[in-house]
Structures are given as C-alpha cells and as structure tokens.
Amino acid sequence: MACHERGPEVVMEHDLEQTMAVLERTPGTLDALVRGLPDLWTMRNEGGESFTVFDVIGHLIHGERADWTTRARLILRHGESKTFDRFDRFAHKRESEGKTLGELLNEFAGLRKQNLEEVRSWKLGPGELAKRGRHPGFGPVTLSQLLATWAAHDLTHLHQISRIMAHQYRELVGPWRVYLGVLHCKGHGAQAAEQ
Amino acid sequence: MACHERGPEVVMEHDLEQTMAVLERTPGTLDALVRGLPDLWTMRNEGGESFTVFDVIGHLIHGERADWTTRARLILRHGESKTFDRFDRFAHKRESEGKTLGELLNEFAGLRKQNLEEVRSWKLGPGELAKRGRHPGFGPVTLSQLLATWAAHDLTHLHQISRIMAHQYRELVGPWRVYLGVLHCKGHGAQAAEQ
Numbered sequence: 183m184a185c186h187e188r189g190p191e192v193v194m195e196h197d198l199e200q201t202m203a204v205l206e207r208t209p210g211t212l213d214a215l216v217r218g219l220p221d222l223w224t225m226r227n228e229g230g231e232s233f234t235v236f237d238v239i240g241h242l243i244h245g246e247r248a249d250w251t252t253r254a255r256l257i258l259r260h261g262e263s264k265t266f267d268r269f270d271r272f273a274h275k276r277e278s279e280g281k282t283l284g285e286l287l288n289e290f291a292g293l294r295k296q297n298l299e300e301v302r303s304w305k306l307g308p309g310e311l312a313k314r315g316r317h318p319g320f321g322p323v324t325l326s327q328l329l330a331t332w333a334a335h336d337l338t339h340l341h342q343i344s345r346i347m348a349h350q351y352r353e354l355v356g357p358w359r360v361y362l363g364v365l366h367c368k369g370h371g372a373q374a375a376e377q
Numbered sequence: 378m379a380c381h382e383r384g385p386e387v388v389m390e391h392d393l394e395q396t397m398a399v400l401e402r403t404p405g406t407l408d409a410l411v412r413g414l415p416d417l418w419t420m421r422n423e424g425g426e427s428f429t430v431f432d433v434i435g436h437l438i439h440g441e442r443a444d445w446t447t448r449a450r451l452i453l454r455h456g457e458s459k460t461f462d463r464f465d466r467f468a469h470k471r472e473s474e475g476k477t478l479g480e481l482l483n484e485f486a487g488l489r490k491q492n493l494e495e496v497r498s499w500k501l502g503p504g505e506l507a508k509r510g511r512h513p514g515f516g517p518v519t520l521s522q523l524l525a526t527w528a529a530h531d532l533t534h535l536h537q538i539s540r541i542m543a544h545q546y547r548e549l550v551g552p553w554r555v556y557l558g559v560l561h562c563k564g565h566g567a568q569a570a571e572q
Contacts, residue, residue, distance in 0.1 A: 194548060194549060196549050197417075199415070200415050200417050200418070203413075203414050203415055203418070204414070204418065204542070207409060207410055207411075207414070210409035211406055211409040211410040213409070214402060214405035214406040214408070214409045215402055215406040215535075216402075218398075219398055219399070219402070220394070220395050220398055222392075222395050223395070223398070223399065317552070320551075320552040320553075323551055323552060323553075324551065326549065327549065327550055327551035327552070327553065330546050330549035330550045330551075331550045331551075331553040331557070333546065334543050334546045334550050334553070334557050334559070334560070335553075335557065337539045337540075337542050337543040337559050338539070338543060338557045338558050338559040338560075340410075340535070340539040341536055341539040341540055341543070341558065341559040341562065342558065342559075344532045344533075344535040344536040344539065345532075345536055347399070347532050348529050348532040348533060348536070351525050351528065351529045353389060354389060354391050354521065354522065354525035355522055355525045355526045355529050356515075356518055356519065356522035356525075356526075357512070357515040357518060357522070358515075358518075358522065358526040358529070358530075362526070362529050362530065362533045363533050363536065363537065364529070364532050364533040364536040364537075365529070365533075367536065367562050
C-alpha cells in the first residue's frame with residue numbers, strides 16, 4: 183500500500199487488488215455464514231421496515247445487476263457527461279419474491295464472479311481509476327471511489343447481517359447484553375442500505 | 378421457536394439447535410472472509426489500542442480454550458457454588474505471538490469443532506439449560522444464557538471485523554462515506570471485547 187504526501191496529510195493510494203480481494207471473498211463468506219440457517223436467523227428483521235438477512239442478500243444482488251459495474255462502465259465510456267441512475271433500494275423486494283435463500287446466494291455468487299471478471303478484463307491503471315463520473319447526489323466521483331465503495335458496501339452489509347442476527351438473541355443472552363457491542367449498534371441500519 | 382407467556386411479555390425459549398447452527402458456521406465464515414487477505418485488512422486496527430482482525434481471531438481462540446465450555450462445565454458440575462474465573466481479554470496477545478493468521482484460523486476451527494462435540498455429548502435438556510452458575514460481575518446466570526451469549530459473541534466479533542476492515546477504506550470511498558453505516562459505528566469496540 184503506497185502512500186504519498188499531499189499537502190499536510192498522507193493520502194493512501196488505491197490498490198485495486200486489495201479491493202478485489204474483499205469483493206471476491208464476499209459470496210463465500212455469506213454462504214458460510216447463512217446457508218441452511220434456521221429461519222429465525224434469516225427471515226426476521228430488527229423491527230419495523232428494517233431488512234432481514236434474506237432482504238440484504240437480495241439488495242446485494244440488485245447492486246450486482248444495476249449498480250457497481252453499470253456505473254463503472256458509464257464512467258469509462260461517458261465520464262461526467264452522463265449522471266448515474268438513482269439506485270432503487272427496494273427493487274430487491276420484487277426480484278427476490280418466491281426465491282429461497284439458497285437460490286439468492288447462488289445468484290449473488292454467479293453475478294459477482296461475472297462482474298469481477300469484467301472488471302479484470304478492463305485492466306484498469308491509475309489513469310482510468312482517476313476518471314470521474316457524476317453521481318446524482320454527490321456530483322463528481324472517481325472510478326477509484328466507486329470501486330472502493332463497492333468493497334466497503336459489502337462490509338457494511340456484513341456488519342448489518344451480524345447485527346440483525348444478534349438482535350434475535352437480545353433477550354436470551356440475559357445480563358451479558360451489556361457487553362455485546364453488536365446489541366448496542368443502532369441508528370445506521372437505514373443509512374447502510376443507501377448508495 | 379416456541380414462545381410462552383410470562384406475565385405481560387412473551388419470552389422466547391432457547392432452542393439449542395439455533396445456537397449450534399451459528400456456532401458451527403463461524404470458523405468457515407471467518408476463513409472465507411479473511412484467509413489470504415492482504416495485511417492491510419488483517420493487521421491494521423481502528424487506532425490506539427484497538428484490535429486488528431488478527432487480534433480478534435486470537436481472542437476467539439482464547440474464548441474456546443478458557444471461557445465457554447470451561448464455564449459450562451462449571452455450571453453443570455458446581456452450579457452457583459463456584460464463581461467463574463474472570464476472562465483475560467489480553468491473553469491472546471501472548472498466545473498469538475509468532476503465529477500466522479492461517480494458523481490461528483486452523484486453531485480456532487479445530488477448537489470450536491471439539492468444543493461443539495463436547496456440548497453435544499452432554500445431551501442438554503431444558504433442566505440443564507436452566508441450571509445456574511455464578512458470574513464474577515453479574516452474579517447468577519443460566520447455562521442457557523451462557524450458550525446464547527457464545528453465539529452472540531461470535532456475531533459481535535464478526536460485526537467488529539467488518540468494521541475494522543471498512544475503517545481502512547474510510548478515505549478511499551470519498552463522498553460515499555456518509556452512506557456507509559459501518560463507518561459510523563463507533564464506541565462499542567471495547568465493550569465488544571468484554572465478557
């Protein structure tokens with residue numbers, strides 16, 4: 183991980199292999215974590231309109247189909263001249279209907295593999311990573327930021343899944359509740375689903 | 378998941394198979410998530426004295442050796458007459474020294490397998506699960522609460538690992554930072570390591 187000085191602060195350079203290393207591990211991680219789990223863990227939410235684990239996997243699938251590589255291609259082809267479409271945070275509700283969790287996990291793994299192959303085929307260098315596109319809310323963003331966010335977005339949903347699951351045991355743990363950090367993590371569930 | 382009325386609230390009964398389903402998946406989940414990752418992800422922390430991913434796996438190993446089944450045996454044999462030893466939250470620093478992350482993952486998987494086999498061999502029923510032991514801080518706790526906490530403790534550390542990893546990309550994601558919930562999760566890292 184190379185660093186270079188830019189004014190008073192040290193800025194970390196984006197090494198795409200570090201990002202790919204996370205992205206390629208996520209399907210296997212989710213598979214190991216939730217495939218075959220009893221519904222208690224995967225079909226319950228944190229109350230209200232919050233996501234279940236099943237919803238989160240559906241949301242990740244929609245991202246593979248409609249967000250990450252779609253936006254990356256837009257940056258590479260059109261730069262800032264075309265604004266990204268807004269991401270539909272509820273599309274997965276329709277798209278996941280009637281499917282099993284196992285089917286969603288398979289679908290996610292297949293799409294992710296295909297998308298990472300596509301990204302590798304672009305043979306991105308520093309010039310491409312610095313290219314800018316236009317986000318409907320933020321304005322200019324770089325391809326580097328988009329790809330780093332793809333990996334961090336996986337991590338934010340892994341974080342969310344562990345929290346949704348732990349929530350189901352909030353009473354059963356009795357007095358240990360005070361020591362379990364995951365049970366005190368609140369207020370960013372909705373944010374985490376945004377893009 | 379059976380529920381029964383107790384006064385005005387519905388109390389969820391502890392189904393041990395639900396707990397075992399999480400506990401048996403954790404080694405594979407951590408393996409899929411972090412084995413072979415570049416050091417950026419596994420050897421950096423969130424600043425100060427906070428844990429790296431490597432530290433977290435070491436901490437989980439120490440729990441397998443010194444905490445969960447040790448305390449469970451104490452409850453089954455001695456009930457409330459013997460207080461649990463305090464858990465050493467820094468023992469793993471010594472014990473992990475000189476080991477690779479891959480070695481720690483292997484060690485954790487082996488110990489977890491062995492511990493779950495031991496728990497299954499006890500053939501626990503509702504009578505045993507309701508048995509009480511004595512925690513040095515909380516006082517009386519049940520075997521049921523201890524075992525539920527073991528699973529929730531896995532989830533709290535998965536939550537922590539995803540947060541430690543995401544922290545390394547907090548700058549690279551640029552403006553998306555505001556939408557990534559995991560980057561706004563603060564203040565319970567230290568709590569999460571307690572038991």
